[in-house]
Amino acid sequence: MTTIKTHGATALPDYPEAGADDARPRILTQALERVDHTFRGVVTGSGTVVVMVMGLVAVFLTVRSVQALGTEGVGAFLTTQDWSPETGHFGIAAILTGTVLIALVALAIAFPLSVATALFITQLAGDRGSRLLTTVVDLMAAVPSVVYGIWGLSFLEPVVVPFARWLSTWFGWIPLFAVPNPDAANPLPNDALYTSSTFVAGLVVGLMIVPIMTSIMRESFARAPQGEREGAFALGATRWGMIRTVVLPFGRGGVIGGTMLGMGRALGETIAIYLIISPIFQFNFHILSRGTNSIAALIALRYGEASGVTLSALMAAGLALFVLTMIVNFSASAIIARSRSGADAEA
Amino acid sequence: MTTTTFDRTVAPSDPYPGVSRDAAAEVRSELFGESHAGELVADSITAWFGERKVLDRVSLDMKAGEVTALIGPSGCGKSTFLRILNRMHEMVPTASLAGEVRLDGADIYAPAEKITAARRNIGMIFQKPNPFPAMSIYDNVVAGLKLSGVRANREQKDVLVEDSLKKAAIWDEVKDRLDQPGGGLSGGQQQRLCIARSLAVSPRVLLMDEPCSALDPTSTRRVEETIESLRGQVTIVIVTHNMQQAHRVSDKTAFFLASLGTPGVIIEHGDTQAMFDRPQDQRTYDYVNGVFG
Numbered sequence: 001m002t003t004i005k006t007h008g009a010t011a012l013p014d015y016p017e018a019g020a021d022d023a024r025p026r027i028l029t030q031a032l033e034r035v036d037h038t039f040r041g042v043v044t045g046s047g048t049v050v051v052m053v054m055g056l057v058a059v060f061l062t063v064r065s066v067q068a069l070g071t072e073g074v075g076a077f078l079t080t081q082d083w084s085p086e087t088g089h090f091g092i093a094a095i096l097t098g099t100v101l102i103a104l105v106a107l108a109i110a111f112p113l114s115v116a117t118a119l120f121i122t123q124l125a126g127d128r129g130s131r132l133l134t135t136v137v138d139l140m141a142a143v144p145s146v147v148y149g150i151w152g153l154s155f156l157e158p159v160v161v162p163f164a165r166w167l168s169t170w171f172g173w174i175p176l177f178a179v180p181n182p183d184a185a186n187p188l189p190n191d192a193l194y195t196s197s198t199f200v201a202g203l204v205v206g207l208m209i210v211p212i213m214t215s216i217m218r219e220s221f222a223r224a225p226q227g228e229r230e231g232a233f234a235l236g237a238t239r240w241g242m243i244r245t246v247v248l249p250f251g252r253g254g255v256i257g258g259t260m261l262g263m264g265r266a267l268g269e270t271i272a273i274y275l276i277i278s279p280i281f282q283f284n285f286h287i288l289s290r291g292t293n294s295i296a297a298l299i300a301l302r303y304g305e306a307s308g309v310t311l312s313a314l315m316a317a318g319l320a321l322f323v324l325t326m327i328v329n330f331s332a333s334a335i336i337a338r339s340r341s342g343a344d345a346e347a
Numbered sequence: 348m349t350t351t352t353f354d355r356t357v358a359p360s361d362p363y364p365g366v367s368r369d370a371a372a373e374v375r376s377e378l379f380g381e382s383h384a385g386e387l388v389a390d391s392i393t394a395w396f397g398e399r400k401v402l403d404r405v406s407l408d409m410k411a412g413e414v415t416a417l418i419g420p421s422g423c424g425k426s427t428f429l430r431i432l433n434r435m436h437e438m439v440p441t442a443s444l445a446g447e448v449r450l451d452g453a454d455i456y457a458p459a460e461k462i463t464a465a466r467r468n469i470g471m472i473f474q475k476p477n478p479f480p481a482m483s484i485y486d487n488v489v490a491g492l493k494l495s496g497v498r499a500n501r502e503q504k505d506v507l508v509e510d511s512l513k514k515a516a517i518w519d520e521v522k523d524r525l526d527q528p529g530g531g532l533s534g535g536q537q538q539r540l541c542i543a544r545s546l547a548v549s550p551r552v553l554l555m556d557e558p559c560s561a562l563d564p565t566s567t568r569r570v571e572e573t574i575e576s577l578r579g580q581v582t583i584v585i586v587t588h589n590m591q592q593a594h595r596v597s598d599k600t601a602f603f604l605a606s607l608g609t610p611g612v613i614i615e616h617g618d619t620q621a622m623f624d625r626p627q628d629q630r631t632y633d634y635v636n637g638v639f640g
Contacts, residue, residue: 127440227477230435231541235548236467237494245494249481 058322065316068309077316083281083298085313092320094281098198098293099321102273103266105202110209110262117256118217122224123243126201134218141211149272152204157195157276160203164194164288179289181275196278198287203296204276205269209262216261220254221247253336260332264325271295295321371510374503375549376490384412384582385451385468385551387432392446393610394427394436401427403610404446407601409552414574414583416593417636419603425586425612428603429554430510432584433469434462450551467495470545472555476537478544480530484521487529487540488512491548507547514580515543516573533564542573546581553577555585559592571596590635592624602631 032040071088080091087191096205117137121130142235168179179193224247248255273294279301295317305315375382386423387409394402402424407413417425430436432448434455447454478487488508492499499507508525512518517539521532529540540557545553559567569583574583574596574619587593593600600623601616615622615631633639 006601187586225477227473227475229478230438230473230492231477231479232494232545233438234433234435234466234471234473235491235494235544236463236465237491238463238496241494241496245479245482245490 061319068312106206106266109206114213122221149275198292213258213262216258218250423603470550478529485525508520511543511547
């Protein structure tokens with residue numbers, strides 16, 4: 001037990017006796033202004049609506065696909081290549097593979113194009129040039145996908161078929177680029193074998209996802225700190241050396257994020273693929289050869305005439321696509337969160 | 348124009364054990380050829396940003412191995428002048444300039460000259476420390492090699508890292524954590540890491556743009572000691588707002604001034620002692636004595 005001794009002009013604080021020393025944090029509240037109250041309500045509401053819509057879509061798809069999945073079982077649904085719900089024999093193995101292959105081809109084309117375009121806009125082009133190119137790239141995003149589809153089918157496909165043929169002639173020893181010719185009577189390579197392929201569909205989708213990828217990468221590259229850029233140049237860096245050392249490490253999050261968003265779009269692209277591909281229901285890993293499939297295109301193709309278990313099967317395919325896209329996006333945010341090195345260490 | 352070559356002075360006693368100065372000098376000459384403090388001559392430099400002229404026919408001779416301080420109030424064009432000395436000025440899209448900058452007699456703006464070579468020979472330290480934050484301390488020091496395409500093996504790099512960090516007076520503080528990111532150091536350490544990074548590519552001239560304005564007094568003193576120890580090995584040009592600092596570290600001082608609406612010019616330049624004790628121009632006297640600025 002201590003007592004307060006007062007003498008002189010200063011005070012020596014006396015602490016509570018042992019055992020009474022149990023300060024606890026206060027619970028802090030604040031009386032909200034009316035404006036803040038309204039603001040909070042509106043933004044919280046909007047956020048909730050977005051989450052609820054996502055949840056409802058998931059619930060709707062799940063409920064509607066129960067019938068189809070019930071007739072066959074989830075395992076068979078995931079491993080069957082055929083699609084004939086009428087006979088109870090259907091699955092997404094081939095369609096899902098086709099969807100992913102088209103998206104991968106699209107990324108293989110769009111990724112280098114987007115990175116290079118974003119670097120050109122932010123690091124090389126002058127003020128006017130970069131503004132112009134940004135506008136043009138953004139305009140690419142405004143073209144409806146059905147236009148891309150028609151353009152791809154009527155213009156691009158005839159142009160790229162010779163290239164596809166060249167690729168398979170010289171690199172056909174790589175299974176991915178092989179084009180088997182099933183017609184024994186006409187063994188010479190024939191241009192029709194190279195049309196409506198995963199490659200052509202992927203090419204068109206690749207061009208469609210360039211704008212979104214470019215604009216996200218452009219923003220992340222443009223934020224590369226001026227101080228470090230100048231620091232690199234002051235050491236005698238070449239422009240490429242500076243980009244490799246400062247801009248690319250700093251923009252890594254944007255590159256990954258943009259790529260994943262592009263991949264999400266590629267997986268879900270419908271009408272352009274629908275117009276270009278010739279749908280088949282078996283694995284086709286030969287990306288240059290005719291025939292592939294995609295979930296979104298399948299749903300667009302079959303929805304009109306579907307009912308009962310046929311419709312439910314389409315819903316199940318949609319659910320699979322939904323889950324796949326979710327996985328892609330969540331892994332993207334996980335990767336970005338872990339690799340923020342450059343942007344993060346700036347402070 | 349005469350070219351003065353400056354012999355490398357070898358310290359009589361090496362204050363640090365480990366890599367000897369001779370070994371370091373040998374590695375440097377293997378990687379970069381003979382390098383010595385360079386004489387830098389600015390000849391009739393005029394600079395514009397767009398239509399606005401910010402410097403008007405400024406000439407200054409920066410002797411090999413000496414420390415030259417550029418002083419003057421904000422907006423007088425001394426930073427622009429400094430950035431012209433290693434071709435950083437032209438990074439601003441609207442910037443233009445006239446005149447010549449000669450390093451040991453050769454104009455760095457000559458059409459045949461490589462901009463990367465000019466910047467490697469004439470290093471620069473910025474106001475805000477700018478190490479590459481995600482890179483390790485070690486990699487920061489040797490970043491200039493990779494950036495300018497000079498290949499070095501592991502032993503050469505080790506020697507270069509130790510020598511450069513010692514010259515920048517930061518070796519003792521970081522020698523046990525060379526693999527940690529450069530962004531994790533304190534501001535003063537980051538600035539000395541930047542100095543080490545510049546020294547690693549063996550520049551002949553080192554430009555410093557208010558290198559201590561973001562640092563606390565202790566770090567400032569360490570940087571000034573670093574400048575002191577580099578005297579003679581590399582030509583240093585330092586922009587500073589701190590009169591005492593200019594007085595302490597420099598051999599020569601140039602006073603820049605831009606009157607209202609006119610471009611910046613050098614009012615007076617000469618030996619630092621004379622500039623502070625008995626300047627000829629009243630404005631110099633007023634500025635160094637803190638009457639304005």
